[in-house]
Amino acid sequence: MPTVIFQLPDGTERKVIAASGTVLMQAAVSGGVEGIVAECGGNASCATCHVYVDSEQAELVGPPNDVEDEMLDFTAAERRPTSRLSCQIHLSDALDGLVVHVPEEQV
Amino acid sequence: MTSTAGVVVVGGGQAAFSVVSTLRASGYDAPVTVFAAEHHLPYQRPPLSKKAHTEPEGLRVELVPESFYRERNIDLRLGDDVVALDTAAATVVSRTGARVPYAHLVLATGARNRPLPVPGAELDGVHALRSLDDALTIGRALTTARDVVVVGGGFIGLELARVALARGARVTVVELADRLLSRAVSPELELPLRERHEHAGLQVLTGTGVRALEGPGRLDRVVTDREHLAADLVVYGIGAIPRDDLAREAGLAVDDGVVVDEQLRSVTDPRISAVGDCARHPHPHAEGPVRLESVQNAIDQGTLVGRRIAGSPASYESLPWFWSDQGDLKLQIAGLRSPADEVRLVPGDSPERLAGYAFRDGLLVAVETLNWPAEHLAARRLLERRTPVSAGDLAGTTLGALARARRAAEVRA
Numbered sequence: 001m002p003t004v005i006f007q008l009p010d011g012t013e014r015k016v017i018a019a020s021g022t023v024l025m026q027a028a029v030s031g032g033v034e035g036i037v038a039e040c041g042g043n044a045s046c047a048t049c050h051v052y053v054d055s056e057q058a059e060l061v062g063p064p065n066d067v068e069d070e071m072l073d074f075t076a077a078e079r080r081p082t083s084r085l086s087c088q089i090h091l092s093d094a095l096d097g098l099v100v101h102v103p104e105e106q107v
Numbered sequence: 108m109t110s111t112a113g114v115v116v117v118g119g120g121q122a123a124f125s126v127v128s129t130l131r132a133s134g135y136d137a138p139v140t141v142f143a144a145e146h147h148l149p150y151q152r153p154p155l156s157k158k159a160h161t162e163p164e165g166l167r168v169e170l171v172p173e174s175f176y177r178e179r180n181i182d183l184r185l186g187d188d189v190v191a192l193d194t195a196a197a198t199v200v201s202r203t204g205a206r207v208p209y210a211h212l213v214l215a216t217g218a219r220n221r222p223l224p225v226p227g228a229e230l231d232g233v234h235a236l237r238s239l240d241d242a243l244t245i246g247r248a249l250t251t252a253r254d255v256v257v258v259g260g261g262f263i264g265l266e267l268a269r270v271a272l273a274r275g276a277r278v279t280v281v282e283l284a285d286r287l288l289s290r291a292v293s294p295e296l297e298l299p300l301r302e303r304h305e306h307a308g309l310q311v312l313t314g315t316g317v318r319a320l321e322g323p324g325r326l327d328r329v330v331t332d333r334e335h336l337a338a339d340l341v342v343y344g345i346g347a348i349p350r351d352d353l354a355r356e357a358g359l360a361v362d363d364g365v366v367v368d369e370q371l372r373s374v375t376d377p378r379i380s381a382v383g384d385c386a387r388h389p390h391p392h393a394e395g396p397v398r399l400e401s402v403q404n405a406i407d408q409g410t411l412v413g414r415r416i417a418g419s420p421a422s423y424e425s426l427p428w429f430w431s432d433q434g435d436l437k438l439q440i441a442g443l444r445s446p447a448d449e450v451r452l453v454p455g456d457s458p459e460r461l462a463g464y465a466f467r468d469g470l471l472v473a474v475e476t477l478n479w480p481a482e483h484l485a486a487r488r489l490l491e492r493r494t495p496v497s498a499g500d501l502a503g504t505t506l507g508a509l510a511r512a513r514r515a516a517e518v519r520a
Contacts, residue, residue: 026167032175034132039403041151041168045430045439047484070481073511074488107407107425 002096006033006051009104018091024100025049025087035102042087044068048106050075053082053089054099061089061098077103111138112208114416115199117189117353118215119143121151121402122383124170125409126213131179133417139181140207142199144188147239148173153402155242156266156344157432168239192357194376211378211416214354214365215409218347218384218400223258227320233341236263245342249274252340256280256329258317260287262431263344268309269434271342279310279336281329283345286313291429291440293450296463296475300436303477307434347400349385362387364398369422371412380415382408391424392443392472392490401429426491428483435459439483442473442490451498453505455479464501471496474506485510 004027006014016031018024028036028049037048044067053061064072064084072083086100114130116123119141127139143149150168176183184201191200198208220235222228234245245267249255255271257264260282272278280287286297287304305311312331319330320341329336349364359375360366364387366374371388373379383405387398407425415421430439444450448465455461455478462482463475474486485506489496500509 029170030172032128032171032178034128037406039406040430041153041402043153043157043430043432043437045432045437045480045483046428047480067480070507071484073507074481074484076488 002091002093002098004091004095004098004100006031006036007099007101008033008035009102022091023087024051024089024091024098025085027091028086033102035106036086037106038087039107040087044071044085044088047071047075047085049086050077050103050106051084051086051089051100052080052103053084054101055082057095057098058082060095064088075103076105076107112197112210113138113140114211114213115189115207115209116141116213116215117199118217118350118383118385119145119149119183119185120215120217120383120405121149121170122217122405122409123213123215124149125406126215126382126413127179127181128171128175129410129413130417131181133414133419135413135417137210139179141176141181141183142187142189142201143183143185145238145240146186148183148185150239151402155239156236156263157270189353192353194357194359194379197378209378211380213412214351214379214381214385215383215405216350216353216385218349220344221346221348223317223320223343223345225317225319227322227326228343230320230322230326231324232322232326232339233320233343235343236267237347248340249276252276254279254337255340255342256336256338258329258341258343259345260284260289260311260313261344261346262288262291262429262433264342265304265433266431267342267344269304269307269436271340272308273434276340277310278308279312279338280304281315281317281331281336282311282313283316284313287311291431292438292475293444293448293463293465295450295452296461296477299452299461300433300438300477303436304433347384349387349398351385354379354381354385362396366396369424370415370420371408371423380412382412388423390427390443392427394445397443399427401427403428426487428487430483435478437478437480439476439480440473441483441486442471444473444475448472450475451501453501455482455505462505464498464506466498469498471498471501471506482507 018027040046148169255276257268355361365381444465460479461477465473
């Protein structure tokens with residue numbers, strides 16, 4: 001299963017090995033990555049698992065879905081071109097080595 | 108042997124987890140002990156009523172793996188509960204006889220279900236939902252249930268009713284009040300919500316009390332004020348009662364929840380805090396002290412107390428928000444509405460979307476949405492900044508559009 005890397009606002013990084021069939025938000029929470037709050041538990045209800053996909057990998061990860069796209073306009077931290085809700089990113093081996101940046105605030 | 112007093116947390120739910128994870132993330136390095144009565148690792152509750160029954164085998168609800176606690180030196184005592192609190196000695200006593208001293212004590216004891224006060228409530232086939240084990244039991248019962256009666260038309264009742272419907276049962280919701288979700292949503296939004304539930308196939312009986320549950324050994328019918336309903340499964344969700352017994356017995360101020368100040372400290376003993384469902388607290392968005400049952404409240408209160416103990420005190424003022432997935436309906440509420448507030452319903456940009464804006468003295472105080480998460484988020488952003496939004500500002504527009512316009516104006520300025 002893929003290893004994903006979370007770059008935290010303080011400059012440190014957390015490497016997490018994702019379990020099979022999970023979404024990026026779950027990998028973050030299981031790995032104890034601070035800054036991914038995921039209040040709603042992954043139901044695209046709260047936008048507290050916002051991440052910035054590394055720009056070099058944005059194409060590989062793909063764009064947000066329609067509901068997610070609307071929600072990203074109202075995240076706590078500013079929206080950027082590669083913003084995604086991590087609960088909507090399904091992990092697979094193709095995303096091994098994925099790097100995402102965790103924003104300063106989520107709520 | 109060292110016995111340095113650190114933080115003791117009573118309870119093993121979302122609020123407790125929030126306290127201990129925040130403590131360690133904030134650099135707190137004294138002992139942290141958690142007494143969790145259940146044998147499961149701390150887990151998420153929202154999926155229990157929304158998903159547990161559709162995917163009971165694949166259900167993964169634990170918040171973090173066991174290694175999280177180990178790596179952070181958090182002493183997680185699963186299956187043990189605090190039974191006595193000695194505030195003079197600043198020590199707790201657990202069911203298994205452990206005595207642990209504390210410098211700070213956090214009560215995160217949650218709530219218990221209000222029992223169904225009718226004859227027959229103890230019959231086989233009658234369940235309430237609170238814990239993961241309850242969810243798994245109900246999930247198994249739903250594999251064979253044909254006629255399901257849900258007592259209580261609140262969040263949990265309606266979530267479970269739609270799960271049962273999706274599993275192919277005939278489902279009747281019986282609610283004593285004259286409308287569904289009477290404490291949670293406005294009458295204006297309740298009407299379309301009820302229509303949608305009925306259209307999906309739920310039978311809804313409001314203004315109807317349950318008198319008895321009957322059956323020869325095992326449940327087979329529900330006797331209401333109006334009629335008898337065939338039932339091989341009854342699930343009830345008629346509210347919760349805060350678990351504040353420990354605090355009361357220890358002499359702390361209790362009033363339907365542990366009474367705390369704006370920093371969530373017991374008003375009786377500042378070395379004790381209460382967070383989540385069991386706490387009654389002042390709130391800038393409420394007229395009097397409130398007790399909120401929500402994930403947001405559990406997480407945010409736990410975070411606030413964790414940070415305070417680690418040295419960064421603050422007052423609790425997070426904007427309350429709630430959500431409920433009822434079949435294909437995603438209901439979200441931002442802010443606290445009062446019964447006297449004026450509610451204006453606004454259609455969304457597609458037929459399934461709807462918002463209700465609640466105004467008090469002409470200003471927006473709360474927003475209810477159906478199937479419209481972006482509008483909900485826009486409401487949260489505007490309400491939590493306490494930027495005044497008047498009824499006039501919202502004439503002919505949505506909060507989403509208003510928020511985007513204001514942001515654009517800020518960028519230009």
